[in-house]
Amino acid sequence: MWGKRAAIIALTSAVAWSANLAYAQDGYKVTPELIEAARKEGTVVFYTATDVAVAEKLGKTFEEEYPGIKVQVERAGSERVFQRIGQELSTGVYNADVVETSDAVHFQMFKKQSWLASGLPEEVIKEWPKEEYDPDGQFAAYRAHLSVIAYRSDMIKEEDAPKGLADLLDPKWKGKMVKAHPGYSGTIMTATYAISKLLGWEYFEKLGKQEVMQVQSSTEPPKKLAQGERPLEADGNEYNVFRLIDDGVPVKIVYATEGTPLTVGNAAILAKAPHPNAAKLFYSFLFSLKAQQLNSDFGGLRSFHPGVKEKAGRTPLKDIKLLMPDVAGQEAELENIKAKYEEYFGT
Amino acid sequence: MAFVELVGLTKQFGSLAVVNQVNLNIEKGSLVCLLGPSGCGKTTTLRLIAGFIEPSGGEIRVGGKRISAPGASAPPEARNMSMIFQSYALWPHMTVYENVAYGLRLRKLSKDEIRVRVDEILSITKLSALAERYPAELSGGQQQRVSLARALVIKPETLLLDEPLSNLDANLREEMRFEIRRLHDAFRYTTVYVTHDQSEAMTTADLIVVMNQGGIEQAGSPEDIYQRPESEFVARFIGGTNIFRGKKISADTVACEGGLNLRCGSGSFAAQGDTAVSVRHHDILLSEHKPTASDTNAIAGTVARQIYLGSHRDYLVTIPGGETVRTVAPVSVAIPVGQQVWLNFPPENCRALAR
Amino acid sequence: MASSAYATPFNRGIDFSKPVFILLAAILAVLVLFPLFWLLLYAFTDPARQFTLMNFVKLVSDPAMRRSFGLAIGMAALVGVLACAIATPMAWLVARTDLPYARFVRILVTASFVTPPFLGAIAWEILAAPNSGIFNILYRVLFDRPTDDYLFNIYSFAGLVFAIACYTFPYVFTLVANALDRVPSDLEDASAILGAKWLTTLSRVTLPMVVPAMLAGALIAILQALTMFGSPAILALPAGFHVITTKIWSLFQFPPKLELAAAAAIPLLILTILLLRGQKWILGRKGYTVLGGKSGAPRVTELGKFKPLALLFVFGILCLTVIFPYAALIKTAFTETIDASISWDSFTLKHLNFVLFDFSATRLALFNTLLLGVLTATVCTAISLVVSYLVARKSVMGAGILGVLATAPVAIPGIVLGVGLFLSYANPTFKLYGTLWILLIAFMTIEMPAGYQQLSSAFQGVHPELEEASRILGASRLKALWQITAPMLRTSVVATWCFVFIGTIRELSATILLTTANTKLVSVIIYDLNESGDLGAISVLGLMLMVVSFFVVYIASKMPLGAGRLQPRG
16 A cells, blocks of 8 residues: 555655656646636645735636635735744745745745745746746736825815935934835835935834834835825735725825835745645736736736736836846845844834 | 441542541441531531442452442442432422332332332321322421431332431421430441431430441430440530549549549549549539548539529539539539538549540 | 342443543653643754854844843733723722622633733724824814824834734723622721721722632733734734734744744743743632632622713723724724725725635634634633543542643743744644644644633632542543532633633734644634735624634533533423
């Protein structure tokens, strides 16, 4: 009996290995066999840092596209997702199939730990810019978004509104701002690193004295704007602001004159995914034009898929001065960023 | 052979021996009273017999079979005994009927049989009308009878009673004493009855076992215990008595303080040291005149107190040497306080006590 | 030998108490000692598990860490003071005066007790956030103040103290009210007959007698405040400060500093033990708080013309702790945004819809929460029942040790236990992390002291002779326990079950470190939703949780248990 089992394991891993080799070069296709196998598994578990409503909507769309496969969306802040994956995998708990966070550093670490499966969907290889996916095919840029300044246009007049990061240090914004936490949000971690490189830590030291309301996730500042709890956000997800605008909330985005930090959200399949086929099917769905367009329309996310059409009224990426992420540099600075931040902001 | 045997029974809590080397044989069908002041070990002895606690030494045998010994005791439920508790321990969530039927249900009797047995015992204990009541709805005496009925209905080999009447008022207590004796005569269960009340023991017991400081002071029939105490403790504990102390000066005479020499009609004398002599209150003759008899067993004293009690008068008389003697006299003998009286101690009523 | 047909008892079964004792001792030791062992090991070693004191040096030399300790202690002390200030007059009014609706007041206090503190904190966010808070909006509208003016700021140290006191004052209230219920009136009559006016009697006799109860309650409130995670995470982090629990939690962020987290937990553990010793000392020294109140009904003071004032005070407190927060939650659950006015136009089922149908975590979390609640309550009550039996009846040598073990977790704050359990069970040997088991273990450990305390005091009320009567008639130990003791303890057993159940569903401190995607609980998704700012969904979930728990508690109170009935008639 043991012999038979070993043989099966050997056989399946051999198949997987040869398959991986093929995917790395030109991407895998969604075949009827894959759909059938995925359906047998019945579920796919998606650890994500995207806004919960967007992620749930995506899940629902997938379930409609492939009836019989349930998507279990587990949403938390990027750093929490990361911490959770770390805790789970290092203790031998294999819950997650597909993981997505907005902190590019995470995927470097996952890769180092050999926690990711190889193989990208055909669409990524064909359509994505080369630098937006891992050369070894272990992860790819699922989304990009900006961390932006935004304000309530009914509470702050446009001419009074800040134009750039430096304007936020004006004493008139004392007690008026909300911002998210780099220890919790990958987006803010990326942004904090990019801004500290650009303006130095003095900028944050001064910002820390502005009685900023400190929230955790980068999805939260726009929601505090919507509640009217604070009229101005120092940082926060652009896509959440888009969604508020779509809902008719009077908010306006400011693309800072100094530059706006861009965050790339990668997605990957885990090597020990409990539902490997459903994971592959879902993963390929994530990068499909349909999903990417939905992310853009409903979620306000930026996409690397050239087919995605931006909604009217949104500033296209090419017109925004971007602060590009520096993954390697950020990884080295991680501890320091958190320590400095606590020093200036208290938490 | 005795039915229940306690052999060298000892129970220690820490270094304190609460029951110490107790040997006792209880005949089948007899009613034995363990009598003593609180803390004498009588209740512990009863609980050892019941099996609630395990002895530290010695053993208990019932019908020749060992049921308790250190490390080898049968649990209470395997002893076929039943017990009446000081608090009655009626279960408040069961009716009188359910309380009484409980032991029979444990024995898996048929419903009909249970009904017959319970009805019978309820009528014997005069509780039939109260069968559907809850204990909280009963008076103290009724609760006591339920407790009796519950213990008797299972027809135990041994019945244990732990101060069963101490929670009743005086009238009811007297009535229940006779009730218990009546039921014992009817059923003849081997019974162990714990009490600190000597009259309760006298009324009910075939055999009284007086306990003190974990040991048995004396065991005997009520008459034995009363008439022929073997220690000062027993004499004092059972019925009122006066104790005089002194050295033995002849084969049967003890010289006490104040020139009182008591010739004792019974008892035993201490080989060395003081011997105590017990004379019951009502065995002393009190008169205004010197008795004509010999110079022993009489002394003059002064009345210190005199109380009229309806049926008799209660006297306290101070004798030379400072001792106070308590005695009773007929109502007709009325001597005012401060006057001299003579006390006469008939030798047949003087009992010498070696202990 | 047998004298009659019924002579032979049917049961000569063996006595199970020894094996049960050993089993329980083992379970409790594992529950309590294992996490403590790992906690100490990590606190005093480096990642290579070599002995070091460096963790503590780091702890003390880090100003942020020192600050979080200072703030936590200050916050907890103020909570204690505030809780006493609210609860003591209220308890006196309810227990000892002719205040109308006293029963109703007690029920509402219980409702604030049952409310998870994190839910209360979120409700207070809705009410008193400086700009969007309903109170502040009303203040601006009613007094025509500028848009950036506010009356209250819940995101502040004072706000945190207030929000925690709202949900910890019931500890003081309950203890003081119970003590007042038991102060026999003849003590007061004795004072009155010596010529004291009622105010003198109140201040010289009645109140001094409940001071120990008040202090004991205050210490519990302080302890709760000190070890609470949810409320500080919700209110202190936006205000830009850490308390010790949130600080420990942040040490779990990537890369996790387990040794430092373990070390940071030690002072909290020591502080807790000291507070508990203090409580014991206070209660032990003035024994008269535990009175056998035999002598008559408590004396009732007539409030006379002060009645409206007293009523206003009590009603005001209840508004702050129960009525306003729940009103805010209900409003938020059914309107678009929290600042929307209340009208048919703003009424929406959007949040309800989202929680019930769109949000995939709801059902799993609700299921897990109820499952764990019921399991923990049942197992905990069963173990507590047997343990308190063995201890109360001293039926096995060394039974006392069980009591000590069952009470010990009270000294372990939730978050510390979370750290300890994570270190103990989230390793390749046990692989319990990510399962409901680790949560069950956590909840059992956390709730064991409460369950044990309740049942052991209940056992003291049952005369041992009631069990002995059953045993001598032929029932085994377990049968007597089941047929006699359990039914008589039914009320206490049900109360304990409900208490543990409620404690479980409101637990967040240990849970937050131990849940994963598949073992989500409602408390955690509420916390997660708060991080992403979805107050509408939180309100729906919070209300749902409360409704479901009240329903479960109601069902539990109707459950038959053991043989026989609860109360004698009449």
